[in-house]
Amino acid sequence: MARRNGGPSNTEIDMTPMIDMTFQLITFFMFVMNFSEAEQDDRIQLPSSQLAKPAEGVIEKPITLQLTNAGSVIYAGELVAVRDIGAYLEREKTVMIDENREPNSATIIVRADGRAKTGEVQDIIRICQEKGFERFALRAQYDDRR
Amino acid sequence: MARRSSSGLTDKVEINMTPMIDVVFQLMSFFMCTLKVVSPEGDFDIRMPIAAAAAAAPDDQQVPPVRVKLSAAPDGSLAAIAMNGTPVADFDELRKRIIGLVGADSGPNSLAEKTEVEFDADYALKYVNVVKAITAVSGKIENGQIVELIRKIKFTPPKKG
Numbered sequence: 001m002a003r004r005n006g007g008p009s010n011t012e013i014d015m016t017p018m019i020d021m022t023f024q025l026i027t028f029f030m031f032v033m034n035f036s037e038a039e040q041d042d043r044i045q046l047p048s049s050q051l052a053k054p055a056e057g058v059i060e061k062p063i064t065l066q067l068t069n070a071g072s073v074i075y076a077g078e079l080v081a082v083r084d085i086g087a088y089l090e091r092e093k094t095v096m097i098d099e100n101r102e103p104n105s106a107t108i109i110v111r112a113d114g115r116a117k118t119g120e121v122q123d124i125i126r127i128c129q130e131k132g133f134e135r136f137a138l139r140a141q142y143d144d145r146r
Numbered sequence: 147m148a149r150r151s152s153s154g155l156t157d158k159v160e161i162n163m164t165p166m167i168d169v170v171f172q173l174m175s176f177f178m179c180t181l182k183v184v185s186p187e188g189d190f191d192i193r194m195p196i197a198a199a200a201a202a203a204p205d206d207q208q209v210p211p212v213r214v215k216l217s218a219a220p221d222g223s224l225a226a227i228a229m230n231g232t233p234v235a236d237f238d239e240l241r242k243r244i245i246g247l248v249g250a251d252s253g254p255n256s257l258a259e260k261t262e263v264e265f266d267a268d269y270a271l272k273y274v275n276v277v278k279a280i281t282a283v284s285g286k287i288e289n290g291q292i293v294e295l296i297r298k299i300k301f302t303p304p305k306k307g
Contacts, residue, residue, distance in 0.1 A: 015163055022170050029177030040184060047277035051285045051292055052188030059189075067273075109189065112273050117222065119269030121276070122304035129196035137189035140277050144186075 039064040039111070041074050047114035052140035059107045059137065063092055065128075067112035071120050082123050089131040103132035111139045190280050194300050211262040211300075212247065214240070216279055218271035227279070237282040244283050244295055262298035269305055 044066050065085065066074040073080045075088050093103050108128050112121045125136060212230060219225040227234040234240045248258040263283045267276055283296045 015167070019163075019167070019170070022167075022174060026170065026174050026177060029174065029181060033177060033181060040182075040187075046187065047274040049188070049190075049277055049281040050287055051281050052190065053292065054186045054188050104195070111187075114272065114274030114277070115222075116273045117269060118216075118218075118267040118271040118273050118276050119304045121273055122267075122269075122301050125194060125301065126304060129194060134193055134195040136192040136194060138192060138277070138280065139187050139189050140281075142186040142188045 039066065039109075041066050041111070043068050043074065044111050044113045045069070045115065046111060046139060046141040048143035049140040050143050052142045054142055059109065061101075062107045062109045062137070063089070063133075064109040064111060065124055067110065067116045067120055067124060069113040069115045071116065073124065082120055082127070085124065086127050086131065089128060089133070093131055093133075104134045106133060107135045107137050108133050109137045109139055190277075190284065190299065192299050192301075209257065209260045209262070211264045212244070212283075212296075213264050213266060214279060214283065216265065216267040216271055216275060218268035218275075220270075222270050222272045224271065224275040237278050240279065241282040241286060241295075245286075248295065258295050259297060261296055262300060263296045264300050264302060266302040 064075075067082075068074065068079075071082060073082055073085050075085060080088065092106075096103055096106060108125075110121060110124060112124075121138075128134075128136070215226075215228040215231075216224060217226040217228075227236070227240055229240060229243050234243060244263075248261050249256070251258065265276060265279060267279075280299060284299065285292050285294045287293075
């Protein structure tokens with residue numbers, strides 16, 4: 001019976017298409033990778049607004065305070081009660097004064113959950129005001145539906 | 147003179163691809179794992195110095211602030227809107243009232259630029275309603291372009307209750 005040579009034949013696989021595709025994928029991921037240090041916590045469901053267009057400039061050294069639905073603040077990745085953020089802001093203020101920057105020049109980004117109480121957002125603003133901060137950016141998700 | 151066989155020119159030079167493919171796949175896994183989908187976000191800028199309300203001296207240029215009251219139902223949803231004491235049906239009507247008050251011109255030195263809106267929201271009101279109200283007073287979309295209205299926005303001090 002005729003049989004093929006079943007020895008250790010050198011089967012060549014053409015790797016070129018796979019390598020091409022892999023490099024394209026790497027390029028894609030490199031481009032979409034976000035290097036900005038934008039603090040976005042998944043626990044926060046931002047309210048959406050058509051007018052909340054992403055800012056063209058970058059806010060210099062902002063302080064981000066994220067208010068959860070349950071009424072706690074996420075500050076630098078830590079869960080803090082609203083009434084306790086004053087101490088953290090005091091620390092920020094000290095650092096700013098050391099760097100010769102005025103607290104009123106800094107922007108506080110308030111990322112509050114849409115279901116949170118407005119009074120708690122106002123409490124955060126009041127505490128920040130008491131520490132000398134006066135610029136606030138109320139963050140909302142950009143809704144591009146027309 | 148010794149010469150290599152002419153068949154040497156067509157010899158296939160085998161490159162060991164394994165390490166490169168290993169590295170490439172590792173890079174790809176790294177990028178895939180660190181990929182974070184960032185949704186576009188924007189800001190409503192508010193400047194609220196603490197003593198502004200008390201220290202602001204009245205001057206001729208100053209336009210009295212428009213007071214928008216947002217009342218909450220017991221569950222935190224929006225129960226009523228009022229502008230300068232008059233009830234407003236919804237946010238679209240609020241925008242129309244604002245345009246009626248300050249005019250459609252929003253250029254420099256316009257009434258829209260000078261006018262300040264003060265939001266007086268109930269403590270328990272869900273924040274999403276405040277963002278909707280800010281959206282209604284701060285601009286409108288016309289032919290796909292944002293037309294700015296009120297730029298000065300502030301809040302009354304929080305009232306717990």
